[in-house]
Amino acid sequence: MIGAWGSSFRRTQVPLNIPLTLRTLSPSRSRNVASQSWPKQPATADISDSQIAHLAAKPLHSLTLADLVRQGRPPLTAEALFSSANFTLSLLPIRLAHRIQALRNLPFIVVSNPHIARIYGTYMHSLSTLLPYQERRITTLEDEIQFTEVMADLVQTHSNTIPVLARGFLECRKYISPAEVTKFLDEHLRTRIGTRLIAEQHIALHLSSQPHSKEGDDVSRNIPSTHIGVIDTALRPAEIIRHCETFVSEICELKYGVRPTVIINGQPDTELAHVPTHLEYVLTELMKNAFRATVERGKEREPVEITIAASPTAKSPSPDVTDLNHVNPSPGGVGSPLTTNSSIPCVTIRIRDRGGGISPENLPNIWAYSFTTFGEDEALDISNGNIDALNAISGAGGDSSSLAGLGYGLPLGRAYAEHFGGGIAVQSLWGWGTDVYLNLRGLNQDLTAFQ
Numbered sequence: 479m480i481g482a483w484g485s486s487f488r489r490t491q492v493p494l495n496i497p498l499t500l501r502t503l504s505p506s507r508s509r510n511v512a513s514q515s516w517p518k519q520p521a522t523a524d525i526s527d528s529q530i531a532h533l534a535a536k537p538l539h540s541l542t543l544a545d546l547v548r549q550g551r552p553p554l555t556a557e558a559l560f561s562s563a564n565f566t567l568s569l570l571p572i573r574l575a576h577r578i579q580a581l582r583n584l585p586f587i588v589v590s591n592p593h594i595a596r597i598y599g600t601y602m603h604s605l606s607t608l609l610p611y612q613e614r615r616i617t618t619l620e621d622e623i624q625f626t627e628v629m630a631d632l633v634q635t636h637s638n639t640i641p642v643l644a645r646g647f648l649e650c651r652k653y654i655s656p657a658e659v660t661k662f663l664d665e666h667l668r669t670r671i672g673t674r675l676i677a678e679q680h681i682a683l684h685l686s687s688q689p690h691s692k693e694g695d696d697v698s699r700n701i702p703s704t705h706i707g708v709i710d711t712a713l714r715p716a717e718i719i720r721h722c723e724t725f726v727s728e729i730c731e732l733k734y735g736v737r738p739t740v741i742i743n744g745q746p747d748t749e750l751a752h753v754p755t756h757l758e759y760v761l762t763e764l765m766k767n768a769f770r771a772t773v774e775r776g777k778e779r780e781p782v783e784i785t786i787a788a789s790p791t792a793k794s795p796s797p798d799v800t801d802l803n804h805v806n807p808s809p810g811g812v813g814s815p816l817t818t819n820s821s822i823p824c825v826t827i828r829i830r831d832r833g834g835g836i837s838p839e840n841l842p843n844i845w846a847y848s849f850t851t852f853g854e855d856e857a858l859d860i861s862n863g864n865i866d867a868l869n870a871i872s873g874a875g876g877d878s879s880s881l882a883g884l885g886y887g888l889p890l891g892r893a894y895a896e897h898f899g900g901g902i903a904v905q906s907l908w909g910w911g912t913d914v915y916l917n918l919r920g921l922n923q924d925l926t927a928f929q
Contacts, residue, residue, distance in 0.1 A: 534572075543709060543752070560617055562684075566679075567625070600635055626684045629681050663889075664893070675753065712751070734773045743786075751823075761827075764914050767888070767914075772831050772833040780831075788823070823921070835910055898918075
């Protein structure tokens with residue numbers, strides 16, 4: 479079943495947030511109240527429409543895992559940190575400008591909604607904060623530290639934007655079609671994933687390196703680690719599955735009084751390079767749906783079976799992936815294309831439940847934003863602050879905001895899965911159960927190059 483549970487239990491979890499010890503920007507920095515032609519303009523440094531148009535006209539860089547590990551394993555030298563900072567600075571203003579332009583292209587009545595106007599103001603503030611840094615390269619430790627402080631502040635500022643957007647579009651549903659919302663959000667959320675990842679990667683590299691620190695500091699010690707910033711180069715999906723199982727099981731038992739068991743089979747020792755918090759979000763969403771369907775159908779004694787399969791390095795792809803290569807990838811379809819490349823490590827995770835499957839009338843809509851099995855009154859109740867049990871899971875963020883019940887969980891999970899070339903496909907056997915296939919892709923280069 480699609481949707482979230484209606485429990486009032488709250489849990490705070492901050493996704494992908496580095497334990498920042500950096501001071502935030504002074505509120506007075508880059509402040510200059512000025513009248514602007516566009517409504518809801520925030521009080522930030524001057525930024526002209528021509529600057530936004532110029533940046534928005536530039537193509538977006540397609541982010542890869544190799545981009546994120548290009549500087550090597552921490553601790554980095556000062557020169558490597560400068561390179562990371564300048565790479566980050568070369569990408570973020572363009573990405574922010576693209577989103578500002580996309581927001582401006584929405585109907586005026588939609589942008590005037592307080593929630594969506596707030597997001598517009600946040601992006602304008604972030605772009606105006608970064609533009610002064612584009613005028614010069616970062617070549618000193620002082621500049622790098624200051625830039626990282628700015629990044630930390632901006633990451634925190636954008637931590638709650640998805641739930642705010644969700645509420646804005648829910649309130650504007652009379653003025654914009656579902657197809658337009660889906661098109662906008664698909665592009666917006668996919669861009670946001672990469673933008674946030676770029677910023678957090680540099681922050682993580684900074685905190686794990688800091689060549690300016692003293693010899694005795696922990697960050698200066700060469701402690702072996704599988705992480706390069708926020709990337710775990712030896713991520714074991716089985717461990718993430720068990721972590722998500724614990725969380726979802728506790729919520730399930732709180733709501734229903736019972737919990738299904740989880741069986742992991744296949745190749746549980748499989749490893750690949752990936753972003754742990756991305757995988758955590760996707761698996762939590764998929765397991766939440768499987769648990770809910772299983773319990774509500776009265777099949778709680780039937781285990782949820784999760785199979786992990788690493789694609790062979792030979793030319794032939796795994797059978798599960800081959801069978802799903804032709805699944806319709808459109809928003810109204812049941813999945814995204816799962817393709818393989820013999821040079822790229824791939825892992826497929828199948829989640830199988832006996833929850834009765836997805837009804838034929840609901841199946842075409844499961845990838846549409848704001849589609850949920852909650853009723854409209856329940857969704858509006860959640861939008862007004864009555865938060866679901868599955869509060870801020872990674873990617874959503876915030877202490878008092880949630881996507882629960884708003885129909886964003888599954889399409890957002892697909893966006894995370896597809897960001898580095900993976901995907902999600904759903905096969906439903908109505909009256910019996912559902913198989914969900916999650917395909918992950920790692921690095922296509924030998925990790926020894928990044929030692």
